[in-house]
Amino acid sequence: MHKKTRVVIVGAGFGGLQAAQSLAHTETEVILIDRHNYHTFVPLLYQVATAGLSPDLIAIPIRNLLRHSLNTKFLKAEVEQIDFAVKLVKTSEGEIPYDFLILAAGSRTQFFGIPGATDYAFPLRTLTDAINLRNQIIHCFEKAEGELDDAKRQQLLTIAIVGGGATGVELAGALVELVLGSLQKDYPRLNPQEVKLILLQSGERLLVEFAPSLGKYTYRKLRQLGVQVMLNSKVCQVSADGVGLQDDVWLPAATVIWSVGLAGALPNSSATPTQTRKGKIKVLPSLQASEYPEVFVIGDLAHIEHNQKPLAGVAPEALQQGVFVARNIQRRLRGKELKPFSYFNKGRLAIIGCYSGVGKIGAFKLTGFLPWFMWLAVHLVYLPDWRNRLLILLSWLHAYILGDRSVRLILST
């Protein structure tokens, strides 16, 4: 019997999962490896962190998504080492040889060596991060209600967000919704005026990946919602009590959220392919690692340029690369030339919250309700599970009709 070509995929994020699904009905044997048994729908993490959605709704069992992919095996395992020379992935559950390898291991949070950041800042990259952040925020409100010392109470009620990109902005907006909607009802003895949300941006405008006018709109909108936006503010230190900026400015804050700095998360390897400063792997236009033609790299781990700029690391990029890499592997199997990847940019949206968003679609810049609504609609459509899609829709209707965020649990295992 002819032995099937084996494609091993490391990582079941947007790119890896899509690659597996695109290889579903081909003559290959696919092994998809992830350390979790679920796919995390990362764009909605901030809603879990702000008690709007249940964590389970954005964690979809991977085996659910592969039920119709009969040539695909899922392996829940930690990747311990990749040996490019002998084409072998060593995992906690055994060694897996490959003919082709798709590296889709995603990113990890980068703290840039800022003192205290690793220990005290709350990142928001994984589901566990989101649950931890939710626990922290609700915990601080619980503590604040009984705190008689004014300064301490103010500190408990201050949340500083480091990073004015899409994640920082959507977190700030969602926290406004949480405070206005639920916490006032929950803590009638707290003065909502004491709650302070600070958004710290090192550069001179928000949402640098969008046009300056959209960044300015976002700035005005967040200020109007009561968020204290501080531009040109570089974080130098983080502690359990607050965050330090340049020029010895100290902001007391019980919660410091880290929404900057994603670096490529290359698994431990026998040799390191050429990497960029952000730990991403430089790939050929075909998405092959230049040193290893049977290794493809996609998603956050790949450094790919589009119009002379590196891709931003959003889901549509990874999804398109997942489809593309599956096709390139099939081309190779049929002895054809590999094609170069090119990203088709359908536009980009960012949500602010409180019925506002910004976006650019083709030549059109959008602000206000329309991009807000489109953001939610697009993400609902992209969520890869009907049941969760319905439950999320209901959660949103409930939240917006009743002005309430319902998953305000301090739940630790």
Added chain:
Amino acid sequence: MHKKTRVVIVGAGFGGLQAAQSLAHTETEVILIDRHNYHTFVPLLYQVATAGLSPDLIAIPIRNLLRHSLNTKFLKAEVEQIDFAVKLVKTSEGEIPYDFLILAAGSRTQFFGIPGATDYAFPLRTLTDAINLRNQIIHCFEKAEGELDDAKRQQLLTIAIVGGGATGVELAGALVELVLGSLQKDYPRLNPQEVKLILLQSGERLLVEFAPSLGKYTYRKLRQLGVQVMLNSKVCQVSADGVGLQDDVWLPAATVIWSVGLAGALPNSSATPTQTRKGKIKVLPSLQASEYPEVFVIGDLAHIEHNQKPLAGVAPEALQQGVFVARNIQRRLRGKELKPFSYFNKGRLAIIGCYSGVGKIGAFKLTGFLPWFMWLAVHLVYLPDWRNRLLILLSWLHAYILGDRSVRLILST
């Protein structure tokens, strides 16, 4: 200004929460203390453990439930000591003096000193227990798929449930649903015949709190569903590999679930009121602790007899006691005589799963579909939150229409 009478309630389970709600519009000041910021809807824990429901759906933020109780404060704190002599509850968040105390601290799992039980058996009393059990079950299936050794794989696929009461029976049934519905689809390479569910009962019949005929029906039904029911089987040892019975019988099982043995969970106290063998406090017919007339004890922590038998520790008992104790405190405040508690038994239902249940309502014994349906309907009605009620209903419809249990996550924080 006249100082209000302060009622402190320890525990926000069914009894404590109901007492707080019943005291809502009275001339008292109520402080409700719990270590969690959510109320756990315990009857549905087994569905969380078997991946049918999201944990968040049965954890309802306590402050949600107290929004209309303006005289009630919630305090998230650990109770460190109760000083009955000076009427003081010492908590992790400070000392709270009381005029009346309602002890509704519930129960804890009892392992009866059986070697290994504390370390290796999975209890099912808290939300964390349920999540841990879910993680364990799915983890074992993941491991089993890659396990080539037949004996080891068989062990990974064996779940032993210790205790043939309502919890053990409903767990066994729900596990059948999980295995038949989802796991076959998820693990096409596993032989479902290898999955082994064992229900161990020390006595000679299941569901001892029901009539013998209902226990026999349950026995037949579970056997028919493929559960290996072992009566007269006393557990002598638990290890990571299995469970040991009397007469040196050893059953290899990667998962041992502990669904027996609840004891009253009296917080650390200055003096110990008279307790029963199960750690429950003996109360007067008025539900007062006999030594301390200003202390009332309700729910699982109270030893109350009904028709010469102790109450069983189900939710309706605690709910009725919560209402009753609020009224007795008001009677005392108005200088009236306290009344004796009497339980109004509306009947009792137990769910087996796979469209079967048993029940006794008045003189009627029920088996089959009707008590199954009633069990689900009654619990949906008693769930104290509209949003969660709707989402649970949808989860059930999804599960029963598609034969699927969707929350199959291994999610640890």
